[in-house]
Amino acid sequence: MSTAASHIDAAPVPQPVRAGDGARRPNAVRERKRRGIVAAIFLLPALILFCVFFVGPAGLGLFYSFTDYRGYGDAEFVGVENYTKLFGDSTFYASLVRTVLYTVVAVPFGYFLSLLISALLVSKNVKGSALAQVIFFFPWLISPIVTGVIFRWLFGENFGLVNYLLTTAGLDPVKWAADPNLALIVVILAGSWSGTAFSMLLFMAAMRNVPSSYLEAASLDGAGPVTRFVRITWPLLRPTSFMVILLGTIGAMKEFAMIQSLNGGGPGTSNVLIVQYIYKTGFEQSKIGYASAASMVLMVILLIIAMVQKRFDRSDLE
Secondary structure, eight states: OHHHHHHHHHSOOOOOOOTTHHHHHHHHHHHHHHHHHHHHHHHHHHHHHHIIIIIHHHHHHHHHTTBOOOSSSOOOBOTTHHHHHHHTOHHHHHHHHHHHHHHHHHHHHHHHHHHHHHHHHHOTTOSSHHHHHHHHHGGGGSOHHHHHHHHHHHTOTTTOHHHHHHHHTTOOOOOTTTSHHHHHHHHHHHHHHHHHHHHHHHHHHHHHTSOHHHHHHHHHTTOOHHHHIIIIIHHHTHHHHHHHHHHHHHHHHTOOHHHHHHTTTOSTTTTOOHHHHHHIIIIISOOHHHHHHHHHHHHHHHHHHHHHHHHTOGGGGO
């Protein structure tokens, strides 16, 4: 009897069913569905724009890359003929090499320039930082075409401000537009100047989020401003640095409007980058199919660059 009683006493007591529990679950399901529908409604315009301005043109370009379409008439399917000709085109490789060279030089230069300016503007010891932010932010407000025109006026051989100042100082004017290397340097300066503002905003926002306790502790240990920046602030900017380098690389590989208005890829064709090559081939030579094949190759290259940079971003491994 005692054993049976103990089993009876140990039996779990069923919890009473509360009124309304059965009704709450359907209400929660309906609430989730309602939120999902609201989210889909808000995302729908962005999805439509993405399909119209990216997926649609990309699909059309992929289709044209397998045809001999010239911008008029019917498009005849030619298979991989455009790609075969493209990979044997020395002009295509030359423009691709120039693009890589421009990217390798311009992206690090713009990165360190924007990093230096951001560090100075965030510093509490710098006066007039608000006015300086407006000045450095100005390049982002103008179009790349205007940027090209400005630097074309600055570095013009016969009418440029830089040569005028050199002549006034008793020096010989420099042939900025006639020398391919000097022309490329001007392009790099213009691209870095125009891209500094956006990178600067990213860096400044990240620097202001660095815990002040880290910097104060390092200061108490005797670390100077440079040491604190190099050993504490800069490592904490790694995610932002990755974003700046990634966006800068993709932007440099796609640079077109600024160079077109600055020197048109000159002198001659010495500084024609890959997007200019696609433009000249497609619109000036009416080889839309061939230019579409070059565009597809560029897209693949950009995807590979993005995946490689993402793979080596150490923040993903933490």
